[in-house]
Amino acid sequence: MKSSRLLSILLLLQTRGRMTAAQLAAELEVSVRTVYRDVEALHTAGVPLYGDAGHRGGYELLAGYRTRLTGLSAGEAEALFLTALPGPAAELGLGPAVAGARLKLRAALPPALREQADRMSRRFHLDAPGWYARDDDVPFLPAVADAVWRGRVLDVHYRRWTAPTDVERRLEPYGLVLKAGRWYVVAARPGGSGPRTYRVDQILRLTVTDEECAVPDGFDLAAYWREYQRDFHARLHRGEALVRLSPRGVSRLTGAARAAAGSGTVEPDGWTRTVVPVESADDAHDRFLALGADVEVLAPPELRARLAATARLLAERYAAEPPARPVILPESQQSSP
Structure with missing residues (x-):
């Protein structure tokens, strides 16, 4: 373990430059005292490693020194x-x-x-997109990626969900994210309040300008995306519904509804009573209707009434025989006028 830790110190200093004993200890999950001992061991082995004390001090390798060891396990x-x-x-x-x-x-x-x-x-093979997700056409992805890498402002013609749907935007790209097979660019508008998220496949036209832009100091793409996902889910599930679910109904749930069912109460008849999050009245109606007889909505009353009305309409529709379809004879059997 010690030899592996010594190599890790070398590689950290080689790739990151100057680091304090506290930073090395946090990275290696050891005590600062252990780092001191390891640095002394490296000195003894002849590694050109030196350290400075003080607020801006730390350990650093002699300029030009690089180890050829990778230590790959x-x-x-x-x-x-x-x-x-x-x-x-x-x-x-x-x-x-x-x-x-x-x-x-x-x-x-x-x-x-x-x-x-x-x-x-x-x-092992990783195929991230879901089965029913179509492949998005992202012709501008390489250009967006190049702008992210080189720090160049983008002029885009973008299609969004709300009116007006097609808008012109000038964007300062901070980074790219691949989520469930779909690419997103995190970017800010010059003079705007902060970064926002844009789907790359919704970019209709794009021009990479010569204007330079920089990612603000302290911006963390991974941290931004985690917060964006939390906000997205908080906005997504704004309502709740009290339901009873058969065991088969529980097994057919997905996402947040499946998690909610797991904490529900199993009643004597084997059905589960629980509160599930819903996005909207329309979405809840369609999702619960898809479960058929495996769900009973108890509240809110307006959702229950809407599902009952749909059930009555379906019962009436399927109670009658379907209308007879006209018989179309082959052309050879049709009588001449």
């Missing part, structure tokens, strides 16, 4: 191959680069690790 080598996403990489225009990097990494691995990495690639 079997699990780390497997993880590198498992995280390769050729589909998204190709969409970003990085397919050849990813393939080249995988080839070089594979060639650099010792035979034993190479075999384990190859087995991981053969036995």
Whole structure:
């Protein structure tokens, strides 16, 4: 463990530059005293590592020093191959680069690790989009990615859900996010209040300008996305419905409704009484109607009344025989006028 930790200190300093003992301790999940001992061990081994005291101090490798050791374990080598996403990489225009990097990494691995990495690639495949999700056409994705990377302002013609649907926007891109097979660009409008989220497949026209932009100091894309998802779900489920569900009905629920059913009360007849979140009256009506006889809505009363009205209409429709369809004879059997 100690040799692995010493190598980790070398690689951290090599990739991040100066770091304090506290920062190294937090990264390695050890005490500061342990870091002091490890640094002394590296000094003894002849590693050109020096440290400065004070508020702006820390440990740093001598300029130009780099270790050729990677210290890849079997699990780390497997993880590198498992995280390769050729589909998204190709969409970003990085397919050849990813393939080249995988080839070089594979060639650099010792035979034993190479075999384990190859087995991981053969036995695991990640396909993120859902079964019923269509492939979005994202012709401007490489251009957006290039603007994100180079820090260039975008002029876009964008289609949104609310009127007016088609709008012109000038955007300062902060980053790209791939969620459930769909690409989003997080960007701010010059002079705006902060970043917003835009679907890349809803960009109808795009011009990458020569105007430079920079991501604000302290902006964390992953943290922004976590907060955006929390806000999205809070806005999504604004209502509630009290329902009873058969065991089959519970098994057919998904998402937040499935989680709510798990904390419900199972009644003597085996049905579960619970409160489930709903997005809107229309969405709740359609979702509960799809469960058929496996759900009974108890409240709110307006939703129950609406479902009852729909059930009556369906009962009337299916009580009568369907209208006879006209018989169309083949052309050869039709009589001449």
